[in-house]
Structure formats: C-alpha cells, structure tokens
Amino acid sequence: MSRMLLWEAVSVQDFLLMLSNFGEDTLLDQSNEASPRLILQNASFSWPSGIKALDQCSFSIPGPGIWMLVGSNGSGKSTLFRIISGMLELDSGSIYCTFKPALMFQNPDHQLLLPSCSSDVMMSIPQNLPLQSKRKKIRSVLNQVGLPQMESRPIHTLSGGQKQRLALAGALASEANLLLLDEPTALLDPDSQKIVLDTVKTLCQRSQKPISALWITHRLEELAFADGAAIMEEGRVGQWESSQLLRKRIKPLAGW
Numbered sequence: 001m002s003r004m005l006l007w008e009a010v011s012v013q014d015f016l017l018m019l020s021n022f023g024e025d026t027l028l029d030q031s032n033e034a035s036p037r038l039i040l041q042n043a044s045f046s047w048p049s050g051i052k053a054l055d056q057c058s059f060s061i062p063g064p065g066i067w068m069l070v071g072s073n074g075s076g077k078s079t080l081f082r083i084i085s086g087m088l089e090l091d092s093g094s095i096y097c098t099f100k101p102a103l104m105f106q107n108p109d110h111q112l113l114l115p116s117c118s119s120d121v122m123m124s125i126p127q128n129l130p131l132q133s134k135r136k137k138i139r140s141v142l143n144q145v146g147l148p149q150m151e152s153r154p155i156h157t158l159s160g161g162q163k164q165r166l167a168l169a170g171a172l173a174s175e176a177n178l179l180l181l182d183e184p185t186a187l188l189d190p191d192s193q194k195i196v197l198d199t200v201k202t203l204c205q206r207s208q209k210p211i212s213a214l215w216i217t218h219r220l221e222e223l224a225f226a227d228g229a230a231i232m233e234e235g236r237v238g239q240w241e242s243s244q245l246l247r248k249r250i251k252p253l254a255g256w
C-alpha cells in the first residue's frame with residue numbers, strides 16, 4: 001500500500017515510474033505535471049467487519065471541473081471519499097494526491113460548529129495569518145459562495161442551502177482545491193439545490209484558482225451540471241463518460 005500526498009516531494013512521473021516498476025498499468029495522461037492530480041491505482045479497503053468497500057479501484061480526475069459519481073447503496077462511494085480525504089488508509093494499492101481535499105457532508109449541521117458565519121469560517125483559516133488578513137479572507141470566501149455581509153449572522157438563522165454554502169466557504173478558507181461532496185443537496189429543496197450546484201460550478205469554472213469537485217449524487221437531474229460522470233459498483237469506479245449519456249443509460253435503474 002502507498003499513499004503520496006502533496007507534502008511529499010514526489011512528481012507524478014515518479015509515481016508512474018513506481019507503478020510501472022510494480023508492473024501496474026496506469027490510466028493517465030502525463031501531459032500536465034503542474035495541475036493537481038488525484039490517482040488511485042488498484043486501491044482496496046475492507047472495514048474491520050470484513051466488508052470489502054473498495055476492491056482494486058483505479059481512477060483519476062481528468063482535470064478541473066465537477067465529476068459526479070453515482071451508484072447503488074453500499075457500493076463504496078462514501079468510503080472512497082474517506083480514503084481520499086485521508087481519514088482512512090488503504091489496505092493495498094496506491095493513492096497519489098496533490099490536491100488539498102475538503103470533505104462536505106449531506107447534512108451541514110454535522111460540520112458547522114461555531115455560532116456565527118465568521119467564527120465558523122475563521123476555524124478553517126491558517127492560524128498564523130494576521131487578524132486583518134483573516135477578516136479579509138472571511139469576507140472574500142463569503143462573497144465567493146454568495147453570502148456577502150453575512151459575517152455576523154447566527155448560523156441557526158441560515159437556510160439549509162445557505163448552510164451548505166457556508167460549509168463551502170470554510171473549505172475555500174482552508175485553501176482546499178478538491179471538494180469531496182457526499183450528496184450535498186440531499187436535504188435541500190429544488191431552489192437551494194440549484195444555488196449550491198451553481199455555486200460549485202462557478203468555483204470550478206473561474207479563471208483564477210479554479211477548483212475541482214467530486215460529487216456523489218442519487219439525484220439524476222444533477223448530472224446535467226457535471227463535466228463527466230461515472231458509476232461506482234462493488235467498490236470500483238467505472239470509466240468517466242458524458243453525464244448526459246450516462247443519465248439516459250441508468251434512468252431505468254433510478255431506484256438509487
């Protein structure tokens with residue numbers, strides 16, 4: 001098992017060389033060393049109960065954008081996010097990640113901890129910044145997620161969609177550049193769902209510091225916002241494909 005992260009001085013070429021030394025094929029283009037990368041190769045993970053949640057899973061993020069994962073209950077999607085975020089270690093296989101990931105849950109109440117918008121975002125800002133810079137950063141990230149001048153708003157007065165966008169602001173404040181969104185709109189009404197989707201899309205498409213997003217969904221209409229989508233089945237991620245085509249293909253199975 002190997003895990004290589006951004007603080008390790010390993011280039012993508014070195015990682016590919018290491019894999020080829022083990023006789024493993026890779027699914028990568030090697031063209032852009034400068035962009036952040038996430039590559040899993042033959043990644044396997046079992047829970048202590050013996051349940052195999054990831055089974056020789058190989059995939060990479062093709063580039064900036066929103067990449068959506070669909071799959072039936074128990075296919076391993078949330079476990080995969082825990083592996084990428086570093087909460088769990090692989091049993092075997094490799095992960096190479098030069099992104100800084102931030103995990104976002106279905107229910108924002110599980111990750112918003114402090115009473116006001118600014119105090120909550122403050123927790124995600126590097127501690128060594130001067131107070132003035134911290135305040136500027138809070139203003140900036142709240143603007144980026146469409147919550148301008150909300151610094152002193154008590155969190156309990158926010159709508160569900162506003163809470164999700166505040167969680168996004170926290171991720172941006174921490175300098176994360178890969179959002180791991182685990183059914184982030186499952187508890188939202190259609191209007192709030194659309195605003196969260198639009199917000200993430202804008203962050204992924206902006207010219208300065210675009211971010212990438214891996215987004216788990218059971219709501220097939222959300223695939224319209226994706227740059228590509230893949231099915232996760234029995235612990236493996238399939239090929240990325242056009243989200244429109246994938247949606248048509250899986251619509252008959254839409255019990256997800």
Ligand SMILES: Nc1ncnc2c1ncn2[C@@H]1O[C@H](COP(=O)(O)OP(=O)(O)OP(=O)(O)O)[C@@H](O)[C@H]1O
Nearest residue numbers: 047049051053071072073074075076077078079080
């Ligand atoms: N903490 C845990 N301890 C033991 N087994 C777990 C744990 N979390 C998940 N599993 C098991 O691992 C497998 C994959 O679960 P996971 O939560 O990753 O699936 P999922 O694709 O996210 O499903 P869903 O669509 O229902 O959210 C399932 O069989 C599940 O029961």
Ligand SMILES: [Mg+2]
Nearest residue numbers: 077078079182
């Ligand atoms: Mg899940």
